[in-house]
Amino acid sequence: MHFSLSALCEHREPKMKLAAFLGCFMLAFAAVGARIQPREPGWTGSLLVVPMDGSHWTGVKAVAEEMGRRGHKVMVVIPEVSVLLGPSKHYTTRTFPVPYGKQQLDELQARNAEVMERKQLPLLEKISTRLSNMRKFVALQRATAESLLLNHELVDFLKKQNFDAVLTSPAVPTGAILAYNLSLPAVYMLRGLPCGLDSTATACPNPPSYIPRFFTNNSDRMSFRQRVLNVLVSIVEPLLCRLIYWSTEGVASRFLQRDVSVAEILRSGALWLLRYDFTLEFPKPLMPNMVLIGGINCAIKNPLSKEVEEFVKGSGEHGIVVFSLGSLVSSMPKKKAAIFFKAFSMIPQRVLWRYTGEIPDNVPENVKLMKWLPQNDLLGNPKAKAFITHGGTHGIYEGICHGVPMVMLPLFGDQDDNVHRVATRGVGVVLSIHDITTETLVDALNTVINDSSYRQRMEKLSAIHNDRPMQPLDLAVYWTEFVMRHKGADHLRPAAHDLNWLQYHSLDVIGFLLFIVLIVTLATFKCCALCWRRCCRKLQKRKRD
Amino acid sequence: MHFSLSALCEHREPKMKLAAFLGCFMLAFAAVGARIQPREPGWTGSLLVVPMDGSHWTGVKAVAEEMGRRGHKVMVVIPEVSVLLGPSKHYTTRTFPVPYGKQQLDELQARNAEVMERKQLPLLEKISTRLSNMRKFVALQRATAESLLLNHELVDFLKKQNFDAVLTSPAVPTGAILAYNLSLPAVYMLRGLPCGLDSTATACPNPPSYIPRFFTNNSDRMSFRQRVLNVLVSIVEPLLCRLIYWSTEGVASRFLQRDVSVAEILRSGALWLLRYDFTLEFPKPLMPNMVLIGGINCAIKNPLSKEVEEFVKGSGEHGIVVFSLGSLVSSMPKKKAAIFFKAFSMIPQRVLWRYTGEIPDNVPENVKLMKWLPQNDLLGNPKAKAFITHGGTHGIYEGICHGVPMVMLPLFGDQDDNVHRVATRGVGVVLSIHDITTETLVDALNTVINDSSYRQRMEKLSAIHNDRPMQPLDLAVYWTEFVMRHKGADHLRPAAHDLNWLQYHSLDVIGFLLFIVLIVTLATFKCCALCWRRCCRKLQKRKRD
CATH class of the missing domain: 3.40.50.2000 (Glycogen Phosphorylase B;)
Known part of the structure; x- marks a missing residue:
C-alpha cells in the first residue's frame, strides 16, 4: 500500500498549505479508517485462535477463555492429537487430522526427560541424540503445519467464518501464515523468538551492547568479553533464523504459492503480546505495538481440592x-x-x-x-x-x-x-x-x-x-479486542518496515554526505594547489626577469 | 552505584551455580528494595510539584489536582509572579520572590502576538526581534531558576518536607535540578525536548531514517532529500542542546557546586510522562520508563456557563x-x-x-x-x-x-x-x-x-x-504514585546509561573483531608467502643442483 501512496505523496500542491498536507497519508488513513468499527458497549466480534502445543498454550488459552467469557465468538483450531490442547466451554474447537498418533507424541515427550541423563553419554552420542530429537520436533511441527495449511476444506471453512482477528503463538508460525493468507490482523503471544526474529519483525532496536542474546547467559551489564560474545551471537542470529525456520518457510511458500520468508509474514502482525515484564527481563526498547503481559496466568485462581x-x-x-x-x-x-x-x-x-x-x-x-x-x-x-x-x-x-x-x-x-x-x-x-x-x-x-x-x-x-495499573490478562484481552474492533493497529506500525537495511541505518545518506565532503575538500585542495602553482610560476618568472 | 557494583560482579564463585548468580545485581536490587514501600490500599504520600509557566502547566496541574483529590499531600512551588500558575483547593502552594514583575511578563506575552506581523518586517529586523525575544525568554527562565534554586531558605524548607517524588516539566529543568539535589525520584511530564535531549536522556533509540526531527516538517516517510535534512539536523542537535541549556547549566553548576550537564540531570529521571500518542505522533521506539498520556486534559469536563x-x-x-x-x-x-x-x-x-x-x-x-x-x-x-x-x-x-x-x-x-x-x-x-x-x-x-x-x-x-484501556490522567496519576511508593522505578532503567557512545554502538567490539580478522588474515598471508618462498628456494636450489 505504501508504494502506491509514496507516488501520490510526492505531488504536493505548493500554492496554499490548505491542501498541501492532505495528499500523503490521508488515503492510507482512509484505507484503515474505512474498516474501523465504532466502539460500542457490549460489542462482540469473532476470533480465530491457532495455538501451539506445550507451555505456550497456557497464556493463549487464558485469553481465548476470557474472550469467550466476554461474549466473543472464539474458535480454536487444534490437531486431533496433542499434549495439552483441548476444548473448553468458553470456545468452540475445530480439529484437523494429523499423520501422527498419541504414542509418537508420548515418545517425544519422554525424550525430554532424557536431557537429565545426557551428561553421562559420550559427546558424539549426546550431540547425535540432541540433533535427532530436534529433527523429530521440527518434523512434527512441519507435519502439523502441513496438516492445517494444506487442508483446503478446513482453510475454506475458516475463510467463510469472517473472523475479525487471529490470536496465535508465532514461535511456530502456522497461525501467522494462516492469518497472512486470510488477510486477517494477527495478535501474537510470545516470550521471545530464539534468533532475535521478534526484533527484526517489529523493527525494534536491539543493541547487543546491553541487550543480552538468548543462550549466552549474559546480563544487561556485560564485560568486554561478554559483549564480544553478544555481538558475535547477534551476527550469527540471521543464519540461525534461516536454519530454524527453513522447514516452515517451505510449507508457507507451498501454501501461499510464492517464495516467502517467516520474517515477512511476522512483520504483518498487528500486535505483539509479550509474556514478560521488567521484573524478569532487562530493560530494553519497545515498539508501540508491543504490550507486556508478563504474569498473565497469575490472576486465574481456583480453590485447592x-x-x-x-x-x-x-x-x-x-x-x-x-x-x-x-x-x-x-x-x-x-x-x-x-x-x-x-x-x-x-x-x-x-x-x-x-x-x-x-x-x-x-x-x-x-x-x-x-x-x-x-x-x-x-x-x-x-x-x-x-x-x-x-x-x-x-x-x-x-x-x-x-x-x-x-x-x-x-x-x-x-x-x-x-x-x-x-x-x-x-x-x-x-x-x-x-x-x-x-x-x-x-x-x-x-x-x-x-x-x-x-x-x-x-x-x-x-x-x-x-504494582501495575491493569491485570495482564485484562490488558491482553483489551488489545486483542482493539485489533478486532479496528481490524488491526496500523497507527502503531512504524515506517521503519518500508526501509531497507542501508536506509534504516542512514548509510546511504551518510555515504552521500561523505561524498559531498570529499568533493568539496578535493575541490578546495585543487583550487589552492592551482593558485599556489600560479603564484610560484609568477614568482619564478619575476626572478628570471 | 553501578561502578562499585561492577567490581563486585566480576568476582563470581565458579564452584557451584548456587551462589554464582547472586553476586552481581543482588546488591543493586537490595539497594532499591530496601526503600520500597508496600502497596497498601489507601496509602498516601507526599509530592513536590515544580511546574513551568504557560501551556505546560495544563497537564501538570491536572495531575497535581488529581493527586490532591486522592489524598496525597501535594505542594506546588511557583514564582510570586506568573502568567498561569496559581493555587487550587487540591494542593498547597509555596511561592518564591522573583526579580521581575507582572508588567514584564505581560510585555513578553504581548511580543508573542508580534509573530503575526513578523513577515512584514525586513529580514534583519525580523531576526534581531526573534533573537531579542528569545534572549528575554531565556533571561526570564534563568531568573526564575536562580530565584528558586539559590533561595537557600526555600530549598532547606523543601528538604525537610520528606517528599516521596518530584513532578516537573523538564523543558525548563529547574524542577529536575532540584529533584537531583534533593535525591528525590523525578517524574517528568513533556511533549518532547527541542533538540532530541529526551532521547539522549532516556537512552531511547531515535533513528533519523524514519523519526522526523523537530522543526523539519518531515513525516515518518521521507524522500532521500528529506532524510538528508533529517540526518543533518540530528548531527546538529547536540550543539543546539548546548546552546539552549547553556544558561541553565550555569545555574545548575552553581547550585550543585560542580560542573554538570542538563543531560546528566535528566538521565536521573525515574519516569517520563509523554503528552502524545500515536494518533498524532509517528510510531517510534519507546523505553520502559516512558508512559504515553496524550489527551490528558480531555476527560476533565465542566458544564458551560x-x-x-x-x-x-x-x-x-x-x-x-x-x-x-x-x-x-x-x-x-x-x-x-x-x-x-x-x-x-x-x-x-x-x-x-x-x-x-x-x-x-x-x-x-x-x-x-x-x-x-x-x-x-x-x-x-x-x-x-x-x-x-x-x-x-x-x-x-x-x-x-x-x-x-x-x-x-x-x-x-x-x-x-x-x-x-x-x-x-x-x-x-x-x-x-x-x-x-x-x-x-x-x-x-x-x-x-x-x-x-x-x-x-x-x-x-x-x-x-x-479506545484505550485506561484514561491518560489515571495512568499519569498511577505511575506518579508508583514512583512515590517505590521511591523511583529503577527496574525500568536501561543499562545503556552506563555505556559510553563507543560502547553503546559496540564500536570497540567491532574494532576488536576487525583487528582479529586483520591479524589472522595477515598471519595466514605471511605463512603462505613464507611457504611459497621456501618452496621456490628449494625448487631453484634443485634446478641449480
Whole structure:
C-alpha cells in the first residue's frame, strides 16, 4: 500500500498549505479508517485462535477463555492429537487430522526427560541424540503445519467464518501464515523468538551492547568479553533464523504459492503480546505495538481440592515446597528421582511434586506425588515456602507473582536464560540437573527457605511486579479486542518496515554526505594547489626577469 | 552505584551455580528494595510539584489536582509572579520572590502576538526581534531558576518536607535540578525536548531514517532529500542542546557546586510522562520508563456557563466554531483581527473566540469574544463543527478527543510540527498566519465543516485515540504514585546509561573483531608467502643442483 501512496505523496500542491498536507497519508488513513468499527458497549466480534502445543498454550488459552467469557465468538483450531490442547466451554474447537498418533507424541515427550541423563553419554552420542530429537520436533511441527495449511476444506471453512482477528503463538508460525493468507490482523503471544526474529519483525532496536542474546547467559551489564560474545551471537542470529525456520518457510511458500520468508509474514502482525515484564527481563526498547503481559496466568485462581488442601494445611509452620518441571517433563530417570526423594526426606517441609514416573517403595511421608499440579493455586497459598522449577516463563512469573523464592533446574530452550535473570535478582538458586546431589539440593532448599534475604528480595520483586495499573490478562484481552474492533493497529506500525537495511541505518545518506565532503575538500585542495602553482610560476618568472 | 557494583560482579564463585548468580545485581536490587514501600490500599504520600509557566502547566496541574483529590499531600512551588500558575483547593502552594514583575511578563506575552506581523518586517529586523525575544525568554527562565534554586531558605524548607517524588516539566529543568539535589525520584511530564535531549536522556533509540526531527516538517516517510535534512539536523542537535541549556547549566553548576550537564540531570529521571500518542505522533521506539498520556486534559469536563450555553444553543443546525491561539496569545494586531472578523461574518456558524485585543465597532453578531475560553468543554459540545487553533499539543488532543476538525495557524515552537502531523492525517487544514486572507480562512472553514471526509476521518482518528484501556490522567496519576511508593522505578532503567557512545554502538567490539580478522588474515598471508618462498628456494636450489 505504501508504494502506491509514496507516488501520490510526492505531488504536493505548493500554492496554499490548505491542501498541501492532505495528499500523503490521508488515503492510507482512509484505507484503515474505512474498516474501523465504532466502539460500542457490549460489542462482540469473532476470533480465530491457532495455538501451539506445550507451555505456550497456557497464556493463549487464558485469553481465548476470557474472550469467550466476554461474549466473543472464539474458535480454536487444534490437531486431533496433542499434549495439552483441548476444548473448553468458553470456545468452540475445530480439529484437523494429523499423520501422527498419541504414542509418537508420548515418545517425544519422554525424550525430554532424557536431557537429565545426557551428561553421562559420550559427546558424539549426546550431540547425535540432541540433533535427532530436534529433527523429530521440527518434523512434527512441519507435519502439523502441513496438516492445517494444506487442508483446503478446513482453510475454506475458516475463510467463510469472517473472523475479525487471529490470536496465535508465532514461535511456530502456522497461525501467522494462516492469518497472512486470510488477510486477517494477527495478535501474537510470545516470550521471545530464539534468533532475535521478534526484533527484526517489529523493527525494534536491539543493541547487543546491553541487550543480552538468548543462550549466552549474559546480563544487561556485560564485560568486554561478554559483549564480544553478544555481538558475535547477534551476527550469527540471521543464519540461525534461516536454519530454524527453513522447514516452515517451505510449507508457507507451498501454501501461499510464492517464495516467502517467516520474517515477512511476522512483520504483518498487528500486535505483539509479550509474556514478560521488567521484573524478569532487562530493560530494553519497545515498539508501540508491543504490550507486556508478563504474569498473565497469575490472576486465574481456583480453590485447592479437599485432599490437597488437607495435605498443605498439615505442613504446619514449615510449609510446603512446590515441585514441577513443566508441562513437557513429568517423569525422571529412576536414579535421578532417588536423589530428590532422599533430599525431600531430609527437610521438614511437605513437598507436592508433579511426577508420573516409577514410584519407589520408600516415598517419604512428606512427599505427595501428583499427575497434575495446581501450580498457581499452590504457589498462591501462604504455606508455599519454595518452588522447584525448570524455569519456564509461566512458572517463574507465578513464583514472582506470589513471592515464592525458587530453586531452578533449567532443562532446555530459554530456561537457562530465564533462571539466570531470576538469579541476578537474588530471589532464586540455580542447580544443574546433571550434577545435582542430595546435598546441593538440600542446601539450595534450606538457603531459599531459611535465608530471609531471599524471601525479602522476592517480596519486593513481587510488589513491583504486582504494582501495575491493569491485570495482564485484562490488558491482553483489551488489545486483542482493539485489533478486532479496528481490524488491526496500523497507527502503531512504524515506517521503519518500508526501509531497507542501508536506509534504516542512514548509510546511504551518510555515504552521500561523505561524498559531498570529499568533493568539496578535493575541490578546495585543487583550487589552492592551482593558485599556489600560479603564484610560484609568477614568482619564478619575476626572478628570471 | 553501578561502578562499585561492577567490581563486585566480576568476582563470581565458579564452584557451584548456587551462589554464582547472586553476586552481581543482588546488591543493586537490595539497594532499591530496601526503600520500597508496600502497596497498601489507601496509602498516601507526599509530592513536590515544580511546574513551568504557560501551556505546560495544563497537564501538570491536572495531575497535581488529581493527586490532591486522592489524598496525597501535594505542594506546588511557583514564582510570586506568573502568567498561569496559581493555587487550587487540591494542593498547597509555596511561592518564591522573583526579580521581575507582572508588567514584564505581560510585555513578553504581548511580543508573542508580534509573530503575526513578523513577515512584514525586513529580514534583519525580523531576526534581531526573534533573537531579542528569545534572549528575554531565556533571561526570564534563568531568573526564575536562580530565584528558586539559590533561595537557600526555600530549598532547606523543601528538604525537610520528606517528599516521596518530584513532578516537573523538564523543558525548563529547574524542577529536575532540584529533584537531583534533593535525591528525590523525578517524574517528568513533556511533549518532547527541542533538540532530541529526551532521547539522549532516556537512552531511547531515535533513528533519523524514519523519526522526523523537530522543526523539519518531515513525516515518518521521507524522500532521500528529506532524510538528508533529517540526518543533518540530528548531527546538529547536540550543539543546539548546548546552546539552549547553556544558561541553565550555569545555574545548575552553581547550585550543585560542580560542573554538570542538563543531560546528566535528566538521565536521573525515574519516569517520563509523554503528552502524545500515536494518533498524532509517528510510531517510534519507546523505553520502559516512558508512559504515553496524550489527551490528558480531555476527560476533565465542566458544564458551560448559562450565557455561553445559550449562545451555543442559539447556533442551531450550523453549530459553532471554537477559536483560540493558546494560553500565551490572546490578542492580535488590529489589521490581522479585521481579517478574522470579516471572515466570521461570512459563515453561518457562531464563533467563540478567546480575544483580549482591541474590540472594533462592527463585531459580527455571530461572534462572541471571551477573555477566557472553556475550550475543552466547548469542543466536547455536539454543536462544535470546527476548531481554529495555533496547534499546541493540548488543544490538538482536545480536538482529536472530541472529533472536531481543525483549521490550524501555527505560531512558534513545536506548533509547526504538530499541525503537520494533524494535516497528514487529513483531519485539519493548515494556514499561514502571515499570508492569511478572508478568502483563505473562509475556504478553510468551509472545507473542514462541509467536506464530510474531514469529519469522517476525524471521527475514526478520535475512535482510535479514545479506545484505550485506561484514561491518560489515571495512568499519569498511577505511575506518579508508583514512583512515590517505590521511591523511583529503577527496574525500568536501561543499562545503556552506563555505556559510553563507543560502547553503546559496540564500536570497540567491532574494532576488536576487525583487528582479529586483520591479524589472522595477515598471519595466514605471511605463512603462505613464507611457504611459497621456501618452496621456490628449494625448487631453484634443485634446478641449480
